[in-house]
Amino acid sequence: MNLFPYKPRRNQEKIVRVIEDALRDGKHLILEAPAGSGKTICSLAAALSFAKENGMGIVYLTRTNSQQKQAIKELKEMNVEGIRAVSIQGRANMCLLIEEIPLLQERYAGNEEVARLCRARKKKSMEALRGEKVENRCPFFENFILTRDDLKFDRVVAAEELMEYGRKYRICAYEVNKMLARKADIIIAPYIYIFDEFLRESFISNFGYALENSILIVDEAHNLPDFCRELLSFSLSLNTVKGALKEVEDYGINDSQLLHLMEALERILERMKNDIQFSETSDALLPENKLTEEMKREGVDVAKLKDMGERMVTYGDIIADIKESRNMIPRSFVRSVGNFLLRWIEMNEKWVKLVEKNEENIKIEGYCLDASLASSIINSFYASIHMSGTLQPMDEYRDSMGIDASMATFPSPFPEKNRKIIYVNGVSTRYYMDDAMVEKIVRGLEKIFSTIERNTLVLFPSYSVLGRFLEKINVKRGLYMEERGERQESIMGKLSEFKEKGGIFLSVMGGRLAEGIDFPSEELEMVIIVGIPYPPPSAKQGALQAYYDAKYGDGWKYVMEASAIRKMMQAIGRLIRSENDRGVAIIFDERAKRFRKYMKMEQARNAEEAAEMARRFFSQSG
Structure with a gap:
């Protein structure tokens, strides 16, 4: 804990020790700890201490840019002397030339096309720097070549900071990013830089440590199996x-x-x-x-x-x-x-x-059925840490990734009394819901809305199911909805108003509001999940389940149950992000009792009883 920059909260010293043990043995570790446990700082403190002592590098992988920012923030807090760190992003995100030329601003421009553009422009710019007259150059790259020896940056730098610097001084942020990566002891990168074979070659050539001399940390690891399958499809x-x-x-x-x-x-x-x-x-x-x-x-x-x-x-x-x-x-x-x-x-x-x-x-x-075809590179690292608040069932993750790993689970660092999970008996969204079942759930939701006037997020299995309820539901408070294909700015505008004025927000499991958004304190106090979010019946899911049946003998658990419990735990995790948060989750589906082995929950005989249980919880917790 010598590099830990804060006063440790509950379980954090234990988490650090478990990680240190895995690193000492050169093992892979799968770690589940709820939101608020401080997984990012615990993993970085343990890994950095070990890496510093043993001359190793660290690769910290994230799914989103916001997770990169959190890792950079923690590294700046640690402020370890002599350690350099940088977050990196793809060319498509960092190319400043694209921002200036309208014809290049295609919505679906990917890294491959931008890389090709970049190579051609760099070649012409080098010719121009040698005195030749050429068109279609890149002034940002040319300025980088002319000034690179004089560039000075902090020891811990975010990709966003480099973008701001590049715009201000018209210097290629991507090339500066690569330059800093070559000198870095820690690189924070998107998943694709390690699991895509082509990008991995480039990454390795720009990182000063061999993979076998590096520690891999995978953040929000529950996303990795699907990511690897999609990558190879x-x-x-x-x-x-x-x-x-x-x-x-x-x-x-x-x-x-x-x-x-x-x-x-x-x-x-x-x-x-x-x-x-x-x-x-x-x-x-x-x-x-x-x-x-x-x-x-x-x-x-x-x-x-x-x-x-x-x-x-x-x-x-x-x-x-x-x-x-x-x-x-x-x-x-x-x-x-x-x-x-x-x-x-x-x-x-x-x-x-x-x-x-x-x-x-x-x-x-x-469609690729076997995620381990992409994830097998994990075994080339000295050790790896795979962490998330939702990795159950953990043996599915281990097998899907094709790694031999130890597993550790930690409880929430916050008091158990701060959260209550209730499931409602006598209702279900299984198979096709007839109008009578929709009406029964609607009346139940309305009872809860009228009894508990707190900011509430209601999550449906799909937009089509949400649509059936929207036609019938009667809400007397502010009502907001995340619509299919809605732009990020529009959703964030509704969310700001919801947080400020209060009300009820309708969305879907797996939508933007179900994962990755923080709701401190009274901004969100109740989550209602309508139906168990099993993947919808499809040819793809059927093939995946058959594949895992043949390989491990339990395709239902690996494909259906794992997806459902992770989505529910992610959604419920929106409620408690600090020791001051209080919240109730209500699951409108009697099948939820199958998941009691993963999370503690209480049964309500009907919606009226669920509403009363929630009312008593809030009255007792203040």
């Missing part, structure tokens, strides 16, 4: 194929074989809209050889798919170069189709073939 949409056909025309690609293939793919995808029987969530399993058979039917020589895919990638690279020269994001739809085909023909049993429909668009997807 890939898809091809009808809109992408149409974009590729337009590129063929616009850029004069004279290759009849490729044109025939893309036109065939367009027809195949159009037919699938009507020929496939989709699930309630608009997806379906694609029969193993369906795409190949459809291409044969269209007269495509499937034996030459690899060759055609490689040609598409080559043409796509040329198109991207032309776009870059025109001050456009160097994206190519032709290249995207080629890359999809090359990955599709190499798929094995650890991927499942799916088709998904979304309004007028439709896509074919190769």
Whole structure:
């Protein structure tokens, strides 16, 4: 605890000791501790002390930028002499050139396209610095080259600080970020920098410590299994194929074989809209050889798919170069189709073939079932710490990540009497709710709203379910709702008004308000969960459950139960973030009793009794 900058709260010394033991043994550790436990400072204090003594580096991974800020804040509080730390973000987030050129400001510009743009501009800027006359340069990179030897920064620097500095002095923040990373003992980075194979190579070349001489810390680790599966999944949409056909025309690609293939793919995808029987969530399993058979039917020589895919990638690279020269994001739809085909023909049993429909668009997807294909790199580190407030069931996380790890669970540092969890018997959202069940839950919600006039967050399984209740519910206080696809600024505006004026906020499990938003003190005192947030029935979930059934013998626990309990615990965690917070969570679903092994809860026979239990709790707690 010699680097701990605060007076330790309850359990923090124990958490630090458990981490120190794992580091001493060079082991992986899975650690669950509720919100307010100080996981960030505990992990950094323990890891930094060990790393300093043993000449090691630290890689701290986060899912969101706000989590990066918290880690930087704690490192600045620690103020350890001689230790350098920096948070890093991708080019797409840090490129100042994009902010100045309207044609580059595409909504979906990714790191790959921005990296290509960056390489081309840097090359031209270097030519300009040698005295050649060239266009389409990057003035930010040129200023970095001219001033890099004179740049001075604090020992602990956030990526956001570098962005502000870059705008002020017109210097490339991304290059400064890389320069500082090479000198850093601690790097705070997004998940993708370690789990994406291409970005990992770049990361390793810019970090002064080998992985086997580094400690890995994974924050909000409950997100990692799904992140790894999505990272290795890939898809091809009808809109992408149409974009590729337009590129063929616009850029004069004279290759009849490729044109025939893309036109065939367009027809195949159009037919699938009507020929496939989709699930309630608009997806379906694609029969193993369906795409190949459809291409044969269209007269495509499937034996030459690899060759055609490689040609598409080559043409796509040329198109991207032309776009870059025109001050456009160097994206190519032709290249995207080629890359999809090359990955599709190499798929094995650890991927499942799916088709998904979304309004007028439709896509074919190769969905990765095995997260450990991406997460296996964890075993290259000296040791790792995986922490979250919601990792139950922990054996599922361990197995999904493919690591041999010890596990530790800690209770909330705050008094147990500060929180009450109630589940209501006699109601459920299982299967299809008839109007009578919706009406029963609505009357129950209204009873609670009228009895407990405190700031309340109500979370539904989906927007479609929320819509059914919104039509019927009668609320006499301020009512707010997070709408499907609503912009962040709009939601934050409603949230500010809700916190200030009070009322009831309707949202969905897994939405922005269910995770990652802090509600200090009276800003939120009650969370109501309508229904158990099991993943909706889909072809993807069915395939994932079957895969884990075959691999571990318990697909339901690994896929359905794990997702539901983590979402509920995340939502309930919004209530208690400090020792002064008080709150009640009410679950409107009798199936909640299945989860009593994960969290303490009391049964209410009906909504009226739940309302009375909540009223007594608040009257006793003041």
